[in-house]
Amino acid sequence: MKENIQLLREQAMKDVSEGLAGANLIPEETADNVDEVKKAIIQSIEWQMSFDRKIKALKSFQGYIWKSGFISGELETVVYNDVIEAMNKWKDFEIKIFIYSSGSVSAQKLLFGHSDKGNLLKYFSGYFDTTIGSKLEKDSYLNIAKHIGVEQKDIVFLSDNVKGKFNYRNALINIMI
Numbered sequence: 163m164k165e166n167i168q169l170l171r172e173q174a175m176k177d178v179s180e181g182l183a184g185a186n187l188i189p190e191e192t193a194d195n196v197d198e199v200k201k202a203i204i205q206s207i208e209w210q211m212s213f214d215r216k217i218k219a220l221k222s223f224q225g226y227i228w229k230s231g232f233i234s235g236e237l238e239t240v241v242y243n244d245v246i247e248a249m250n251k252w253k254d255f256e257i258k259i260f261i262y263s264s265g266s267v268s269a270q271k272l273l274f275g276h277s278d279k280g281n282l283l284k285y286f287s288g289y290f291d292t293t294i295g296s297k298l299e300k301d302s303y304l305n306i307a308k309h310i311g312v313e314q315k316d317i318v319f320l321s322d323n324v325k326g327k328f329n330y331r332n333a334l335i336n337i338m339i
């Protein structure tokens with residue numbers, strides 16, 4: 163936990179020094195400022211979440227919270243019925259499903275392993291996170307294609323990213339938003 167808070171603190175210092183509007187510092191903890199530190203951490207996390215920031219400090223903290231939340235049963239992923247129908251259909255057609263997310267592989271497994279439709283990990287043939295490369299880099303998509311041994315033209319990348327910034331557009335894979 164302390165390491166995750168330190169990452170958030172360092173990120174906050176960077177954000178404040180770069181003059182990002184809304185960024186706040188997280189003070190070092192002492193015997194008499196515990197509540198102030200807690201408040202600053204919550205404020206910083208909420209600010210980062212408000213624009214869905216994909217950065218290490220936030221994702222590490224997310225992984226920490228998710229681990230305790232999903233394992234204790236306090237958290238459960240809600241999955242629409244048609245997702246299960248689609249994945250069953252793809253399985254029947256022997257279409258392999260992989261995940262590539264800014265969330266860490268361990269976070270992906272927690273999320274899909276603890277859903278209201280049960281453990282969904284059986285549907286996935288592999289997991290990728292930004293250790294393969296940033297989602298903004300074309301090479302990440304090419305590396306994934308290499309890893310899974312499938313030609314780019316035979317891959318369909320499903321995304322909710324409507325900004326179209328990601329370089330999968332140049333990686334010659336098919337995209338569905």
Ligand SMILES: CSCCC(=O)C(=O)COP(=O)(O)O
Binds near residue numbers: 263269270297
């Ligand atoms: C799938 S586990 C983590 C989900 C998450 O925190 C997230 O930011 C999703 O980012 P993505 O790159 O998959 O859009």
